Amino acid sequence: MILRKPFLFSFILALVPGLLPAQPAPQPAQPAVFGYSDFTAESRIEEKFLAVPDAQLAGQHLKILTAEPHLAATPEDRKTAEYVARQFRLAGLETEIVPYRVLMNQPIVVRVEAYDADGKLLMSGPTREHVEGDPFQDDPRVVMPFNGSSGSGDVTGEAVYANYGRREDFDQLAAQHIDLHGKIVIARYGSNFRGVKVYIAEQRGAAGVLLYSDPQDDGYFKGDAYPNGPWRPETGVQRGSVQFLFKYSGDPETPGVASTLDLPDSARIPGDKSGNQPRIISIPLSYHDAAPILQALKGLGVPHGWQGALPFRYHLGPGGVTVRLVSRQDYQRRIIWDVIGKIKGAEFPDEWVIAGNHRDAWVYGAVDPSSGTAAMLESVHGVGALLKQGWRPKRTIVFCSWDAEEEGLIGSTEWVEKHARALDRAVAYFNTDVAVSGPDFSAAAVPSLKQYLRELTRSVPSPQGGTVYDQWKKSRPGNDEQRASNAPPDAGEEVHIGDLGSGSDFTPFLQHAGVPATDISSGGPYGVYHSVFDNYAWYTQNADPHFLYLQEMARVLGLEALRIADADVLPYDYVAYAGAIDSYIAAAKRKALDANLNSLDFGPAQAAAARLDAAAQKARLRQIAPSGDLARLNLALRQAETALLSETGLPNRPWYRHIIYAPGEFTGYAAVVIPGVNEAIDARNPELATQQLTVLVQALDRAARTLNSVQ
Numbered sequence: 035m036i037l038r039k040p041f042l043f044s045f046i047l048a049l050v051p052g053l054l055p056a057q058p059a060p061q062p063a064q065p066a067v068f069g070y071s072d073f074t075a076e077s078r079i080e081e082k083f084l085a086v087p088d089a090q091l092a093g094q095h096l097k098i099l100t101a102e103p104h105l106a107a108t109p110e111d112r113k114t115a116e117y118v119a120r121q122f123r124l125a126g127l128e129t130e131i132v133p134y135r136v137l138m139n140q141p142i143v144v145r146v147e148a149y150d151a152d153g154k155l156l157m158s159g160p161t162r163e164h165v166e167g168d169p170f171q172d173d174p175r176v177v178m179p180f181n182g183s184s185g186s187g188d189v190t191g192e193a194v195y196a197n198y199g200r201r202e203d204f205d206q207l208a209a210q211h212i213d214l215h216g217k218i219v220i221a222r223y224g225s226n227f228r229g230v231k232v233y234i235a236e237q238r239g240a241a242g243v244l245l246y247s248d249p250q251d252d253g254y255f256k257g258d259a260y261p262n263g264p265w266r267p268e269t270g271v272q273r274g275s276v277q278f279l280f281k282y283s284g285d286p287e288t289p290g291v292a293s294t295l296d297l298p299d300s301a302r303i304p305g306d307k308s309g310n311q312p313r314i315i316s317i318p319l320s321y322h323d324a325a326p327i328l329q330a331l332k333g334l335g336v337p338h339g340w341q342g343a344l345p346f347r348y349h350l351g352p353g354g355v356t357v358r359l360v361s362r363q364d365y366q367r368r369i370i371w372d373v374i375g376k377i378k379g380a381e382f383p384d385e386w387v388i389a390g391n392h393r394d395a396w397v398y399g400a401v402d403p404s405s406g407t408a409a410m411l412e413s414v415h416g417v418g419a420l421l422k423q424g425w426r427p428k429r430t431i432v433f434c435s436w437d438a439e440e441e442g443l444i445g446s447t448e449w450v451e452k453h454a455r456a457l458d459r460a461v462a463y464f465n466t467d468v469a470v471s472g473p474d475f476s477a478a479a480v481p482s483l484k485q486y487l488r489e490l491t492r493s494v495p496s497p498q499g500g501t502v503y504d505q506w507k508k509s510r511p512g513n514d515e516q517r518a519s520n521a522p523p524d525a526g527e528e529v530h531i532g533d534l535g536s537g538s539d540f541t542p543f544l545q546h547a548g549v550p551a552t553d554i555s556s557g558g559p560y561g562v563y564h565s566v567f568d569n570y571a572w573y574t575q576n577a578d579p580h581f582l583y584l585q586e587m588a589r590v591l592g593l594e595a596l597r598i599a600d601a602d603v604l605p606y607d608y609v610a611y612a613g614a615i616d617s618y619i620a621a622a623k624r625k626a627l628d629a630n631l632n633s634l635d636f637g638p639a640q641a642a643a644a645r646l647d648a649a650a651q652k653a654r655l656r657q658i659a660p661s662g663d664l665a666r667l668n669l670a671l672r673q674a675e676t677a678l679l680s681e682t683g684l685p686n687r688p689w690y691r692h693i694i695y696a697p698g699e700f701t702g703y704a705a706v707v708i709p710g711v712n713e714a715i716d717a718r719n720p721e722l723a724t725q726q727l728t729v730l731v732q733a734l735d736r737a738a739r740t741l742n743s744v745q
């Protein structure tokens with residue numbers, strides 16, 4: 035259903051407090067909108083903004099962006115950069131296309147052959163992705179299924195099934211005395227980041243890895259497969275990077291340094307000596323190609339929870355199947371293109387508010403990432419309309435279209451590394467990536483921005499009626515993700531907002547540079563991730579036929595940037611942050627007791643969290659009734675996040691500097707909270723845990739001192 039404009043206008047009027055009949059302002063008052071002493075003028079600006087993002091125009095952007103496959107560093111990728119730059123310039127943004135030269139592979143040969151014990155060929159592939167009637171699948175530019183960062187070579191070994199390739203799965207194989215040296219591990223997608231599966235397989239001696247999509251996880255077991263429904267068809271393959279993202283993201287050759295065109299080769303670590311590339315081969319497969327291997331595997335029957343949805347009993351191997359993997363990867367330093375559009379702030383030009391989304395796709399990328407780009411372009415359209423009426427934000431707004439996210443967050447990471455110093459003052463980074471695959475809004479954020487995000491979704495109408503917030507509140511909390519992160523459930527919250535792990539471009543901002551960040555998306559049944567079928571035909575059939583959710587996401591993303599760009603006082607909620615950290619410490623303490631690490635003393639960390647809470651409570655009083663030097667107050671509020679970085683970074687991965695959030699070394703996508711402490715407990719290493727508790731106390735005290743410095 036399409037919302038008609040007259041309804042929309044009255045709807046927005048009713049939502050925005052400043053537009054209601056004048057109310058007497060009680061003194062001192064909790065302002066109607068946190069961060070503003072008087073929201074009246076800003077509410078008019080937001081009303082004008084919200085009226086602009088257009089569903090049909092967003093749909094047009096999507097159609098143009100997904101017209102051709104546009105893998106990073108290809109001519110078609112360059113065309114999308116030019117399209118985005120043109121839209122930025124039309125809206126009045128100061129725009130440049132920023133190139134970086136980065137190491138990436140493209141496939142020359144990818145081949146899998148499997149033989150039974152008698153040497154009879156069971157399968158050879160990968161089979162071309164194909165369904166009845168898809169208009170996009172036959173383009174010769176569709177890249178063959180491959181893994182970014184895969185090794186090259188030609189290896190043969192016996193197959194062993196490793197379920198999801200989690201650490202506990204590999205431990206189960208070890209408990210069955212299954213030696214992985216020289217074996218080909220076949221693992222299904224799901225549960226963790228694919229790079230983690232390869233990382234552990236490599237550590238355990240495997241010669242190669244096959245990654246396949248089991249129909250239980252995103253195929254017919256979930257519902258009808260494309261083209262009859264949204265789920266993965268038989269030949270659909272999930273491409274993807276197997277970079278060791280949890281070590282560092284970005285160009286493998288330049289951790290911590292921007293890969294600008296003039297960076298000499300002598301300043302680059304050769305790719306084969308870098309710290310975030312696997313050495314072994316990995317190849318992604320459809321279940322069409324994986325089934326003959328799994329079906330012929332002998333050995334023990336699988337443990338509980340390992341059986342997928344293919345119509346036969348799964349076995350662990352080894353025995354029954356020998357697999358040959360051939361991978362020839364063309365590794366080159368290739369040029370990629372970020373598109374950066376700026377609106378200079380009228381009062382605080384050095385305080386950047388950044389919104390971004392990646393543009394490169396494995397193939398057409400209708401959902402991932404073009405729905406995000408289409409939405410962002412309509413955010414830019416809305417902000418451009420304000421500019422044309424003479425408006426200027428107080429702070430600088432920067433819109434970013436990242437390249438080569440799929441290969442390892444490369445475009446965003448290089449840009450962050452280039453602008454590290456300026457980002458010390460950046461107010462926030464607002465990300466979207468898989469922006470629209472259905473109607474269910476969800477978000478992840480640093481705790482200081484969770485309430486900000488909840489509040490502003492009350493100002494955006496939902497295509498389902500009411501506000502985005504109203505619809506969001508009806509959805510269920512993400513308990514699985516919370517369990518993986520070691521964070522306890524957040525009791526009494528109105529809507530759940532997750533923690534930032536990794537898998538998209540917020541990682542370098544938050545976890546390397548300490549910029550407060552959020553990530554938003556609108557989800558639904560989505561079984562074509564990273565396949566040729568994530569295209570315009572699938573999108574309009576399954577996700578969002580009238581582009582109303584693109585419009586919704588354009589409004590939310592744009593409002594995230596606008597509201598904080600013009601705020602009197604930065605609306606960070608450090609009381610919530612301190613509360614979250616306190617709960618993380620309590621959960622880690624319980625985990626340590628469960629692990630019989632009784633000598634660990636969590637008292638000092640709990641006391642430091644209490645000191646941070648006290649400082650945050652005092653800061654909040656000043657945020658609610660601002661007086662005196664607001665610039666100084668804002669600077670301190672911003673620097674409290676930077677205070678949570680450590681100079682030396684996390685154990686074994688110094689690029690990750692945030693003491694509260696990191697992608698898990700063994701989860702990859704999911705956040706691990708207070709990672710230094712939790713991972714030391716997981717490793718049963720009390721000395722390291724004690725040392726990491728000290729690092730945590732120091733970070734919390736730095737943050738508390740920073741907040742106290744303006745009181």
Ligand SMILES: [Zn+2]
Pocket residue numbers: 392402403439467468
């Ligand atoms: Zn993406």
